[in-house]
Amino acid sequence: MSKAVVHGERPRARYRTRNWxxxxxxxxxxxxxxxxxxxxxxxxxxxxxxxxxxxxxxxxxxxxxxxxxxxxxxxxxxxxxxxxxxxxxxxxxxxxxxxxxxxxxxxKDLTVTIPYRARGGPLHLIIDSTGLKVLGEGEWKVRKHGADKRRVWRKVHLVIDADSHEVRAVEMTDHRHGDGEIVPGLLAQLPKAEQIGVISGDGAYDTRGVYEASAARDAALVVPPRRNGKPWKARTAGAAERNESLRAIKRLGRRLWKRWSGYHRRSLAETAMSRLKRLGERLSARDPARQVAEVQIRCAILNTFNALGMPDTVAVA
Known part of the structure; x- marks a missing residue:
């Protein structure tokens, strides 16, 4: 006997792995x-x-x-x-x-090889960032006595292939660098001959620099404009695309625009960040050069794991 669905609640989605x-x-x-x-x-x-x-x-x-x-x-x-x-x-x-x-x-000067599986069609890339701890006490001490002033974090920026879930580019900065300013360097890590179809990101990437970088790679950008965002002048790179998103959000609402544009695939980046942190939320290296190599090695591990086998999961009625 099936359980009754509470009025107003959406039924929970069910999934099945076809290649278990x-x-x-x-x-x-x-x-x-x-x-x-x-x-x-x-x-x-x-x-x-x-x-x-x-x-x-x-x-x-x-x-x-x-x-x-x-x-x-x-x-x-x-x-x-x-x-x-x-x-x-x-x-x-x-x-x-x-x-x-x-x-x-x-x-300190290691050239890390991050393996990936080449694909034929245009890529759908997802960009996001997260923080990894360098210095500071454990979570229990923070909860008990408050955060230590010496707590230091590094910001890790990843580019994820939405179809293969592989890391295609990585950068590490400190907390003073914004997400948008790192995008040109991230995209430069991908071969120029490789075609990029779509780039997705959250509202932090709603900047002119990101639109210019995506336009240089002939890629469409799926980024929600900031809530107080204003239309751009026509001569700005990506202005037509962004202004159309502003009109659609104003007409349909932000939630419907996200569903219509495919923005929710961006959540795959959060999954990748979670997998990255399962290798440890703290960097063991102390100087930035060695920390970069450590983060790159983590990405190489994740891609190797993906190549060994990934679930083919589909929604069921």
Whole structure:
């Protein structure tokens, strides 16, 4: 016997995962350590690179692999060195293990590779930002005694592919930088040959700079104008698009405009932020250069997990 729906309430949506077996295997594979350390990696630098100074022993791939273990399992550098050495011995490989001092030094200028799956059609990108803690006491002390003046945060800006849920671009700033001013640098991280169809964001991206950046990539921008927003002059980039949104909101209401424009897909960015913070809400590195590499490694972990398997979920009646 079905439960009666309370008058005025909308029935709760129900969903079904159509590829549960494949997704289940992907979830299990996320715990496979050979995903990060395998014989296929180019571990040592080849001779005769032509670089001045003392030659490097380990490639960026090797350093990223060990730092990935550190970030994923929230280990100190020495423990990450020990785990990598144990995996190398278990795999029967004759590789050297990067010393923890080498890991610390190389992290500062590491070129992190963030894997992603190339797609043929135009991209639907979602832009958002969140904060990660650097300094400060735990949440219990804050609740008990109030926030510490030394609490320091870093702002992480992500560009998410709405279809694959992969991170396509990332920037890290301090709290003094606005969301809109980071967008041109984020879009510059995507290859120019890759076509962008739509860019979605919240009201913080209702700026002329964001419209100019999206117009430069021939992309439509789905951003709700600010509640006190005024029409722009016609010569401004994106003015026609934004002014039409203002007229539609005034005529239909903001809630209906969001549903009609597909704005609610932007919530996928909040899901990505939540997954990013499951790797830790605090950055372990202390200087900004190493923090950038740590955030990029987190994004590489999320994309690798996505490639292992994602749920194909559909709404059911």
């Amino acid at each position: 077996r494949e997704y289940d295997r992907g979830l299990i594979a996320r715990g496979d350590l050979t995903v990060w350390i395998s014989p296929d990696l180019t571990w040592h630098v080849e001779e005769g690179t032509g670089r001045r100074g003392r030659p490097r022993v380990f490639t960026d791939v090797a350093i990223q692999a060990v730092l990935t273990l550190k970030v994923l399992y929230q280990l100190p550098l020495r423990a990450a060195q020990g785990m990598a050495g144990g995996l190398i011995r278990l795999a029967g490989l004759d590789w050297k293990v990067p010393h923890y001092s080498t890991l610390s030094r190389r992290q």
